[in-house]
Amino acid sequence: MNETDLLKLFEKTNALLNGHFELRSGLHSDRFFQCALLLQYPRIAAQVCEALVQKIHTTLGKLEIDTVIAPALGGISVGHEVARTLGTRFIFAEKDADGALMMRRFKIEKGERFLVAEDVITRGGRVQETIDIVEAHGGAVQALGVLVNRSGGKAEFDYPLVSLLDIEPVTWEPAECPLCKKGEPLVHPGS
Numbered sequence: 001m002n003e004t005d006l007l008k009l010f011e012k013t014n015a016l017l018n019g020h021f022e023l024r025s026g027l028h029s030d031r032f033f034q035c036a037l038l039l040q041y042p043r044i045a046a047q048v049c050e051a052l053v054q055k056i057h058t059t060l061g062k063l064e065i066d067t068v069i070a071p072a073l074g075g076i077s078v079g080h081e082v083a084r085t086l087g088t089r090f091i092f093a094e095k096d097a098d099g100a101l102m103m104r105r106f107k108i109e110k111g112e113r114f115l116v117a118e119d120v121i122t123r124g125g126r127v128q129e130t131i132d133i134v135e136a137h138g139g140a141v142q143a144l145g146v147l148v149n150r151s152g153g154k155a156e157f158d159y160p161l162v163s164l165l166d167i168e169p170v171t172w173e174p175a176e177c178p179l180c181k182k183g184e185p186l187v188h189p190g191s
Contacts, residue, residue, distance in 0.1 A: 001051035006165050009048065013038045020179040022188050025123040028177040031169045032189050033148050035119035039077040048164065049081030052145050056162045063115065063142045067091060069134060070117045071101055071126040078147060079117035093130050101129040103137060110138035120148040122171070124155030131157065
């Protein structure tokens with residue numbers, strides 16, 4: 001699956017939105033990828049996640065992965081489908097009362113090898129939190145797989161990152177946002 005095919009799927013499922021959005025990163029943008037709208041269709045979710053796994057194998061070779069982990073909430077569907085494709089276990093990190101990620105339901109074994117999966121990254125904060133959780137529990141991150149990397153190459157990690165779609169949409173700090181200056185309503189679409 002190439003980037004053009006993936007964008008067509010996002011448009012077909014109304015998962016690529018245009019407007020005035022506040023991203024989880026705090027930045028503002030005129031485009032938003034609502035991956036949940038794409039992933040609500042199990043066959044499409046399977047198709048894009050299988051393509052992600054294929055791209056990971058093509059880019060990095062066959063990795064030894066014991067478990068796929070994803071940050072809740074956006075990464076859960078992606079992580080589950082990637083793990084199904086790989087034939088591995090899947091777990092997720094979830095938010096505590098303050099919104100930070102934590103390991104609540106699952107156990108990480110020392111030396112367990114992980115692929116971190118996510119739907120969309122802009123700055124990569126939730127992915128980094130997930131990496132930190134794996135490392136703090138003695139696990140070993142092998143690579144990161146995301147559907148959409150909208151960081152324009154700015155999100156950097158200590159591990160290889162593979163994404164199906166690499167874009168750099170226009171984003172602004174809130175104080176510099178021209179859509180705010182025009183008085184356009186700001187939408188908080190969620191992550």
